[in-house]
Amino acid sequence: MITTHTGPLTFSKIAANDGLKRALAIGRADVIAELKVSGLRGRGGAGFPTYVKWDLAASAKGDEKYVVCNADEGEPGTFKDRVLLSDYPDLVFEGMTIGGFTIGAQKGYVYLRGEYAYLRKPLEERLERRRKQKLLGENVMGKAGFAFDIEIFMGSGAYVCGEETALIESMEGFRGEPRNRPPFPVDTGYMGNPTIVNNVETFAWVPCIMSKGGKWFSETCGTAKSPGLKLFSVSGDCARPGVYEFPMGITVARLLAEVGGEDAKAVQVGGASGFCVPAKDFHRTLAYEDIPTGGSVIVFGPHRDMLQVAKNFLEFFVEESCGQCTPCRIGNVKLLEGVEMLEEGRCSMSYLNELCELGETMRLASKCGLGQSSPNAFLSIVEHFKDEVLGRTSATP
């Protein structure tokens, strides 16, 4: 199901459990060193260096530690984790087991979003098989003293639970409201214990890095600051939507050529919380240092009404804001009202400027990533398509 530019998915081309075997052989410190050399960064989109997270959790004091796989893939336009969990679940579980060994955890959880409930049974069967193969349980792969098991925890339909502290709140039986950070989950996570929360794709890459070495990952492709390959979920107005494996640092134009969306007037990178990139910026690259992305690319064809796009995203945020902090709870409602005024052609330039200032305030003052990124789409659409959104009459689409 994954289309790659070179053939089969790169990180599947390793012997099963070879990464885990090597990790157990080289020991904790070297696993972290290998990850450091690889330069692997969080594939959920935030791009935090994986080795730093694992190192902090490994050195945190505590007997009980946890590994959590964030499979709450709620970002509009993102579906790579669904494909990974359907087609390559063992890679994810192997990566989690390596994580458990590295930080000294006995227990791992996959936080699976409620919308993916149909994946639960196949995943549980796969876990049972791994237990039988001694890849989970006591003395994993014959490594004395290393016990690790994985459980599936179901979400119940809340986008904000993709935020790591909200996810932990949810697992503990509370409303999925983000916590203040610091403290970070690496020292105060699930049940107050050191916890690593990583994206599905991040875990899936780890066995490959262990097997082939960090140098292979950082030198094969990608950019200096964003090494390696990445999965992209491409949807919208293009001939060939789907999941693609591309090197980090690919230009938008090149990606569009691959997926058959050359005539696009804009693309939304990073889902509802990401940025709208207009055609004049298609030379820019998809990398943490340029346009950061969790892999969601939504293509907008020449006939699309960008105001409707902004409206759809804001409706999404009004619905999904947890309501805990004011900038996000009220701000998104005001922005949506603004879009409706623009739609009816009764928004003055000065009011539009005020809305943009409100957007800036939301970026600064919201408590978590959801609120901070919720005005992005609106602001970038207004910036690049001012001409299209202003002065509408009932005749304009």
Place this chain on the structure above:
Amino acid sequence: MLVTERDKLRSDIQALAGKNGRQRSGLLPILQEVQKGYGHISDYAMQVIADELAIHPVEVYSVVTFYSFLTQHPQGKFVIRLCRTISCEMAGKSRVAKQLENDLGIKFGETTPDGKFTLEWANCLGMCDQGPALMVNDVVFTRVTPDQVHDILEGCRKTFGVYAMEGKGVA
């Protein structure tokens, strides 16, 4: 609610609480099971769950009202969730939505009078490359066209009542 129904609910919840260790972290799994088994989480169920976990019922209420898959009011046997997010919108979700409303005779957020179908919006089902997408309970349908709506609903209807008894059910 009949006394016997209450007793069944109570014993079900007690069993679930026992399975999940009577800890706060077991709250969401318990609620998910009650939702699945009873189609909603009643005030009575919230009270029993609160008693089992030794927390205030308001705590349970606050969690139930936070998550969109947990409901206080009874939902239909089949919960239909149509994705309304951008990729599905661009793929033509509005026409599918209209046809669902027409064929079921209800609006979004409502349940049919016979208690069989509930119609709801969903925020991204992760099927953006195959939109418009909808879910019927846990089953996903992709690239849905307005003319397929009738077949999807018939597929559900054939799992109960006279159809099922004739052995024509699809379940």
